[in-house]
Amino acid sequence: DTEVTQTPKHLVMGMTNKKSLKCEQHMGHRAMYWYKQKAKKPPELMFVYSYEKLSINESVPSRFSPECPNSSLLNLHLHALQPEDSALYLCASSQESGTLSVWQYFGPGTRLTVT
């Protein structure tokens, strides 16, 4: 079973809504990641947090706003999304960031639909 949990599992939101995706891990990992995966495509990296600080932002539009309140939690705040933002949003964690042996553990994802 995955040790990375994500809520909600499914989310439908309108283009004017504000919502948040949540991710939690209790493995003591110090690096956490957000990915976006469209149907039949590979996951694409969005953000990396290392020791609760944002270390990589892959030029993600500002309508996606990440937050890492503590070492176990990662949020993704959503505002004014577009229908093309509909996708599976995956959270992952790894023991550290900046190492060669970066074994990432993924959560089950939040399937987001923007109407």
Place this chain on the structure above:
Amino acid sequence: RKEVEQDPGPFNVPEGATVAFNCTYSNSASQSFFWYRQDCRKEPKLLMSVYSSGNEDGRFTAQLNRASQYISLLIRDSKLSDSATYLCVVNELTGGGNKLTFGTGTQLKVEL
């Protein structure tokens, strides 16, 4: 050109067959490599790391050729439960940390 390329398949093989997947990557700054598997509508799960010397984990063997920027995965004695999409992943260490790039994935279907 995609950064990490794989034959999308599907590869349809009978149970017990041996099947091989290939992957090429374009970023010569990539420093470590992995295979993940992803079942339909599930999250990716780490299968194994890939080392230059080649490494084996049960029925799975992975190889890396840095000079050719080529990675492979061999599955022996295929099981029905091996049916999944196999993702080749390359890791680049940057100032901000790890940037993992996933390949397009190869779909495997093992049949009776």
